[in-house]
Every structure is written in C-alpha cells, then in structure tokens.
Amino acid sequence: MQWEIVVGLEVHVQLSTCSKIFSGASTAFGAAPNTAACAVDLALPGVLPVLNRGAVERAIRLGLAVGGRIRSPSVFARKNYFYPDLPKGYQISQYELPIVEGGSVAIRSGEVDRVIRLVRAHLEEDAGKSLHEDFHGMTGIDLNRAGTPLLEVVSEPDMRSSAEAVSYARTLHALVRWIGICDGNMQEGSFRCDANVSVRPAGSDRLGTRCEIKNLNSFRFLEKAIDYEAGRQMEVLEDGGKILQQTRLYDPDRNETRAMRSKEDAQDYRYFPDPDLLPLEIGEDWIAQVRRDLPELPQQMRQRLERDHGLSAYDAAALTADREMAQYYEAVVARLPDDPKLCANWVMGEVSAHLNGVGKSFDGCPLSPAQLARLLGRIRDDTLSGRMAKDVFGRMWAQAGDDPVAWKDRKEQAGEDLADRIIESQGLRQVSDEGELEGWIDAVIAANARSVEEFRAGKEKAFNALVGQVMKVARGKANPARVNELLKKKLTG
Template sequence: MQWEIVIGLEVHTQLSTQSKIFSGASTAFGAAPNAEACAVDLALPGVLPVLNRGAVDRAIRFGLAVGAKVNSPSIFARKNYFYPDLPKGYQISQYELPVVEGGTVTIHVGEMEKTIRLVRAHLEEDAGKSLHEDFHGMTGIDLNRAGTPLLEIVSEPDMRSSQEAVTYAKMVHSLVRWIGICDGNMQEGSFRCDANVSVRPHGSERLGTRCEIKNLNSFRFLEKAIDYEARRQIEILEDGGTIQQQTRLYDPDKDETRAMRSKEDAQDYRYFPDPDLLPLEIAESWIAKAKSGLPELPEQMRVRLEREYGLSSYDTSALTADREIAEYYDATVAKLPSDPKLCANWIMGELPAYLNDEAKSFDSCPLSPVQLAQLLMRIKDGTISGKIAKEVFKQMWSKAAQTATAWKNRDSKLDDNLADQIIESQGLKQISDSGELESLIDGVIAANVKSVEEFKAGKEKAFNALVGQVMKAARGKANPAQVNEIMRRKLEA
C-alpha cells in the first residue's frame, strides 16, 4: 500500500522583549537557575499579571506579515495542567480567540511552490524547565524561563514530507528574524517546533491518528524525527496494529521517537478565560502603526530583485534567506548597479565561506558592502582578474577584521579605498597592454612547439595549456580575455 505523510507544525517563537509577558522580570538567557523568576512568575499569593505591550506589538507584526486577521478583542485563557515546572498549575495562553487568526506562508521545494495555511498564532507564557542532569537521581526546577513571552504559530496539516516541513520551519524562522520579533536562537530555545505527524493511505481524505513530537530545536532533528515517526506508524499499520495518539520525544542519540504520555485534547486542559486579564482590545491605529513599521518582506524583495536586476529565483531566494544578507546585497548593488549578478555571486559565495570559517553572521561581517563593491568594480573595469580578486579579498578581509568592528558600526568612509590600496601597493594590476601581452604570447608559442602542433591538429586542451603558460609567465596578472583572443588569433594565423 502507498502511504501519505501528513504533517502540521506548532512553532514556538520566543519574542524579543526584555521583560516577560506578564511581569517585569528579565528574559536574558544564561542567568543562574531561578535568578530571573519574580513573584508573578512564581505564582505567589496575591500577585496579578500585567500584559507586556511589546509582546502584543510583535504578535501584530507577525499577523500582518503573513496576511492574517488581527483579532480585537482576543482572549487570554487558563490552560490547566499539573507539572513541576508550572508553578501556577495552569499556563496563561489563548484558545478560542487568538490574537492572530489565519494567514499563509509560501514555501519553495525544488521547482514546486506551495502555500501552507496557518490556523492561528497566539500569545502565551513559557513554562519553567526541569533539569535531570547532575542531581543524583533527582530533578531540579529552573523557573527563569517561566513567563517568557511566546508566540505559538500553528499550521494546518498541509505538509506531506519532512523536506516540506523543514522548508516551512526555515521560512518561519527567517520571517520572525526578518521582522525583528525573535532572535531565532535555536540553541537557547528561542525557536523550537512541535511536529504533529500522521499517515494515511494515499488518496484518502481522512486524517490518520496523529502523534506530536515535542521540542525539536534543530532543523536536522525535525527532519529525522518526522522521517522516523512516519516509518514507525507505517510499520505498525502494515502489521495490522493501530496508532495510539501520543506525545512523543525525539532521541537524537538513538535516532528514534519514544512515548512520553498519551496525547491530550483541548477539553483535557479545561480552558476558561483568565479572570485576571481583560479581553485584549487592539485599536486600528495600533495595527496601522505596526504595518508602517514593517520592513520590505522577503517575498516582496524577491519579486523586486527579479524585476529590477533579472536575477534567477534561486539567487533571489538565497539573497532573501536572511535579512542581514538582503541588506548587505542591497547596499553592495547600490554601489555597482551595472552588474547585480556579480554582486550576487560574491555575496552567495566568497563572503559566506569566510563568515562560516569564523562562525560569524552577515551582521557582524568586518568587510563593508562599499569595500566589496570597490573590489568588484576592479574586476569589472579590468584592473584585476577574478583570480587575483580572490587574493585581494583575502587581504582585505584580514585588514578589515583587525578593526574587530562590524561594518554597520563604523564609518565606512575611513576604509573605502582598501581594495585599491592593496592592488597598488602589491603591483597586482592586470596586464592589459596588448604589446606586452603579444610579447609574452610569442615567447610561449616559441617555447612550446609541441603544444602548438597539437592545437593545429584539433586538440583544444593544447590551447588551454598554452594560455596557462602565458598566465604563469605573467604571474597571473595577464588579462585572461585578451590572452585568449590574441593567442587564438596568432595560432590560427
């Protein structure tokens, strides 16, 4: 039997506020256990929650970015369950009336474009954390995370493979960072996914019994967990068994999911409106202000880059994968609008290679777009070859890195001429004088009679070997296009 995998994701994004959603306690990562848990977070008697306006503002921005409806009013509810890291015995969340309803996210998998529908995005507080290591068989509770503001983004079960799910998760990750509502740090738990996975006979419209895989904090784990869980369910069904609705945990060491508990439904949580929090009214003026503050969104920028610069969909997708990359490209091509493709190639190739080696992001890149554009201008005007440009780039990177300052945080006018300084000081200018090149080529032809004869016999590789000898004689500084043209003219004469 052919099986179809059905996947829906719940993405938990930690909002980038400095304080928690219902208290003034800090959300900074890395403090000593329980150092950032105040009376409200601990649910001490008599305390009352006060909603963080910044968290609401970030939820509105997300809703606008995905074309969703921003509800007014929206209602905060109590989600009742008992767990050691939940001091109140309930979590303040949203259920019947979330702040964001509907919306879509468009993904590209290979040549296929697919729209993933969103059910909702609702505000809620995070729970604390149970620590099981180094406690001699006991469990420690750290409530620093309790009350941290989350926006839970819930998709419809529209994905049909782990590849689609990962692509969607990456798109949401990029979007929340792009609009500045979440730092997206998966290692610190700022962005994590729960995957609802089920299988059904191919062509069936009826959904299978789903299992939820909790707290996946890397895209690789998300892919592996979905693939394992789908195989597990298919094997059970093909053996005549039935799937139990469960909450499961992915173990990356064993590459398997295992049962945590039976999966609860909404009625098990006994949702009811929180009596301590009034309905959240969001004025149209607030929505309008949030809309005016949104940057150009990734999809809008992709369309613009294709229209204005004729870039391919592959190039535009890569350049808009991250807002820092997009801003860097825009700043570079503004200085060299005559060759947007050359700018794109270097920003997708040489730059990320150096950044990855040093574990840096584009935001902390030491080389400014102005400096890169100047280097590319020297390729464009024939001052240096592409090969020499890579050597110049290496030296530029080293010098720029000595400032220990990201390009955004310094006056680029102080070092705009870095490429020219290196080219001039080291005599790296390309040889473009036709008389000098003809002299070099004549010498190579005279010294390589065998290769000349092989070329005349139809062996094109011999031509490349002769050009290589010229470049060697010129120490890589000869203009390759001119060398090719003059060499071919002389040989064919």
C-alpha cells in the same frame, strides 16, 4: 502500499521583549538558575499578571506579515495541567479567540513552490525548565524561563514531506527575524518546533492518527525526527497494528522517537478564560501603525530583485534568507548598479563564506558595502581578474585581524579605497596591454610545440593547457579574456 506523509507544525517563537509577558522580570538568557523569576513568575499568593504591550505588538506584526486576521477582542485562557516546572498549575495561553487567525507562508521546496496555510498564532507564557542531567537521583527546576513571552504559530497539515516541513520552518524562522520579533537562536530555545506527523494511503483524503514530536530545536533534527516517525508509523500499519495518538520525544543519539505520554486533546486541559486578564482589544489605528512600520517583506523583496535586478529565483531567495544579508547586498548594488549579478555572486560567495568561517553574520561584516563595491568595480574596469580580486579580498579581510569587536573601528579607519591601496602596494594590477600579452603568448607557443599541434588537431584541452601556461608565465596577472582571444587568433590565423 504507497503511503503519503502528512505534517503540521506548531512553532514556538520567543518574542524579543526585554521583560516577560505578564511581569517585569528579565528575559535575558544565561542567568543563574531561578534568578530571573519574580513573584509573578513564581505564582506567589496575591500576584496578578499585567500584559506586556511589546509582546502584543510583535504578535500583530507577525499577523500582518503572514496576511492573517488580527482578532479583537482576543481572550487569554488558563490551560490546566500539572508539571513540576509550571508554578501555577496552569499556563496562560489563548484558545478559542487567539490574537491572529489564518494567514499563510509561501515556501520553496526543491523546485516546487507551495503555500502553507496557518490556523492561528496565539500568545502564551513559557514554562520553566526541568534539569535531569545535573543531579544524581533528583531533578532540578529552573524557573527563569517561566513567563517568557511566546507566540505559537500553528500550521494546517499541509506539508507532505520532511523537506517541506524544514523549508516551512526555515522560511518562518527567517521571517520572524526579518520583522524583528525574535532573535531566532535555536540553541537558546528562542525558536522551537513541535511536529504533528501522520501517514495515510496515497490518494486518501482522510487524515491518519497523528503523533506529536515535541521540542525540536534544529532543522536537522526536525527532518530526521519526521522521517523516522513516518517510517515507524508505516511499519506499524503494514504489520496490521494501529497508531496510538501520542506525544513523542526525538532522541538524536539513537535517531528515534520514543513515547512520552498519550496525546492530550483540548478538553483534557480544561481551558477557561483567565479571570485576571480582560479581553484584549486592539484598535484599528494601532494595527495601521504597525502595518506602516513593517519593513519590505522577504517575498516582496524577492520579487523586486527578480524584476528590477534580473536575478534568478534561486539568487533572490538566497539573498533574502537573511535581512542583514539582503541589506548588505542592496548597499553594494546601490554603488554598482550596472552589475547586480556580480554583486550577488560575491555577497553569496566570498563574503558569506568568510563570515561562516568566523561564525559571524552580515551585521558584523568587517568590510563595508562601499569597500566591497570598490573592489568589484576593479573587476568591471579590468584592473583585476576574478582570481586576483579574490586575492585582494583576502588581504582586505585580513586587515580585520582576530578581534571581531574591533572590526567596526577598523572598517571605518580603512576607508572606502582599501582595495585600491592594496592593488597598488602589492602590484596586483591586471595586465591587458596587447604587446605585453603577445610577448608571453609567443614564448609559450615556442616552448610548447606539442600542445600547439594537438590543439590544431582538434583537442580543446590542449588550448586550455596553453592558456594555463601563459597565466603561469604572467604570474597570474594577465587578463584571461584577452589571453584567450589573442592566443586563439595566433593559433588559428
């Protein structure tokens, strides 16, 4: 039987507030266990929650960015369940009336553009953390995360493969970082995915029984978990079995999912409005102000880069995958507006590769956009070949040294003309003078009679070999385009 995979994601986005959603305790990562939890987070008798305005504003920002409806009023509810790391015995969340309803996220998976619809995005508090591996025969409870503000973004079951699910998760991850509501650090738990996976016969419009895979904190694990779970369900069904609605855990060491518990439905949590929190009223003037403060969104910038800069859809998508990268590119191309494609190639290529090599992002790049633009300008005016420019770029980068903290100061001290000074001091200027080039070419022709005969007999590889010899004689300083032109003229004239 042919099967179709159906996937919906619930993504927990940790909001970038300094304090928790209902208390003034710090949200900073890495504190000693139970030192970042106050009386409210610990649910001591008599404490009351006070809503964090910054968390609400970040939720509004996401709602506007995805084209959702900002609901007013929205209502906080108590989600009742018992677990050792949940101090109150319930989680404050939103159920019937979430802060954001609807919306969508446009994705590109392979060569296919898709729109993934959203059901909702609701505010809630995080639970604490159970530590099983640090204690022998016991479990430790760290409540530092308790009360951390989350925005849970729930998609419709619109994805049909693990690749589409990863594309959606990556797009949402880039968006929440772009609009400044989350740092996106998956290793620290700032962006976590739960995948609802089911399968159905190809062509059917009925949803199968779903299983939820909890707390996937990497895109690679998300893809592997969905693929494994879909395969498991197909095998069960083809053997005549039934899928049980379950919450499952993905084990990356064994690349398998395992049952944790039967999957709860909403009624199992006995939701009811939290009596300590009033309905949340959001005025139109506040929404309008947040809308005005939103930056240009990735989809809008992609369209502009394609339209105004003539970039391909691939290049535009790659440049807007990260806001700092997009801003860096825009600053470079502002100084070299006649060649946006050259700017894009270098930002996506050399600069990205070097940053990845030292584990840094564009906001920590040791070379300023002005310095890169000056280097690219020397390619444009034929001072440097592309190969020589990479050499100069490496020398510019090396001036950053081994201390990333000092990059900013060194970048400012180096000056915009850094590339020019390296070119002059190292004698790296490209040779385009016809007389000098012809001297090298004549010498190579005289020394390589066999290659000359092979080229004239129709072997194109022989011509490339001769060009290589000229570049070798010139020690890489010859203008490749002029070498090709003059060599071909001499051999065919």
